[in-house]
Amino acid sequence: MTKLSVNINKIATLRNARGGDRPNVVQTAKDCERFGAQGITVHPRPDERHIRYQDVYDLKPVVTTEFNIEGNPTPDFLKLVKEVRPEQATLVPDAPDAITSNAGWDTIKHKDFLVDVIGELKERGIRTSIFVDPDEAMVEGAAAVGTDRIELYTESYASHYHQNREQALAPYLQAALKAQEFNLGLNAGHDLDLDNLKYLHDMLPNLMEVSIGHALICDALYFGLENTIQLYLRQLK
Numbered sequence: 001m002t003k004l005s006v007n008i009n010k011i012a013t014l015r016n017a018r019g020g021d022r023p024n025v026v027q028t029a030k031d032c033e034r035f036g037a038q039g040i041t042v043h044p045r046p047d048e049r050h051i052r053y054q055d056v057y058d059l060k061p062v063v064t065t066e067f068n069i070e071g072n073p074t075p076d077f078l079k080l081v082k083e084v085r086p087e088q089a090t091l092v093p094d095a096p097d098a099i100t101s102n103a104g105w106d107t108i109k110h111k112d113f114l115v116d117v118i119g120e121l122k123e124r125g126i127r128t129s130i131f132v133d134p135d136e137a138m139v140e141g142a143a144a145v146g147t148d149r150i151e152l153y154t155e156s157y158a159s160h161y162h163q164n165r166e167q168a169l170a171p172y173l174q175a176a177l178k179a180q181e182f183n184l185g186l187n188a189g190h191d192l193d194l195d196n197l198k199y200l201h202d203m204l205p206n207l208m209e210v211s212i213g214h215a216l217i218c219d220a221l222y223f224g225l226e227n228t229i230q231l232y233l234r235q236l237k
């Protein structure tokens, strides 16, 4: 079964636009779960452009499904994660000024760093996932650093899906098989939407979780949040 974790970053983007508390991030997370979301994902960035660190503390007591905190493991991020203790932390090698996540880890070059960080999180009972490109060497490197799961960075799949979905999928299939070979849990995320999600799900039988935010929140502007979450869940049947 593939779980849908709704990334609510863009709810916070809208909230921050006017400096108030509307839409309320905590209430939206509760509603997403009530509408069927099987997880809530947030990505507090250093500039707090959307999700603020305080949002993460506020969300912890109300999230009843799985709480997934994504981010670059800076000292501030790690302090936050260790205090909040989510079900999962997803480590992403984003530069502070990145407009959005744009690459996975070089798990070979950063092996020693990732081993240390992952060990600190796992000893606190936090499941770890690391963001990787669909590259078999990087997946093998992920196994070597001791992570529980990997999250395949699906931007390339999404951007090539309409041209040739079989070709777009190919590296992800190889990476998924490699993950299975090394007993790594498999997550996926970035730019997934109602067009491309079902094919990815149907072709990757070991896919445990997708985290989806930008497209889902955009779709909700037209279809409503409850209906949209149901539409995304239907792609994962």
Ligand SMILES: CC(=O)[C@@H](O)[C@H](O)COP(=O)(O)O
Residues within 6 Å of the ligand: 007, 009, 010, 043, 045, 070, 092, 099, 100, 101, 131, 189, 190, 213, 214
């Ligand atoms: C790791 C990942 O793909 C998501 O966290 C994505 O980066 C969302 O971040 P933004 O909402 O800031 O684009």
Ligand SMILES: NCC(=O)COP(=O)(O)O
Residues within 6 Å of the ligand: 007, 041, 070, 151, 188, 189, 190, 191, 192, 211, 212, 213, 214, 215, 216
């Ligand atoms: N890990 C991916 C995520 O949380 C959301 O990415 P996107 O759907 O906003 O591109």
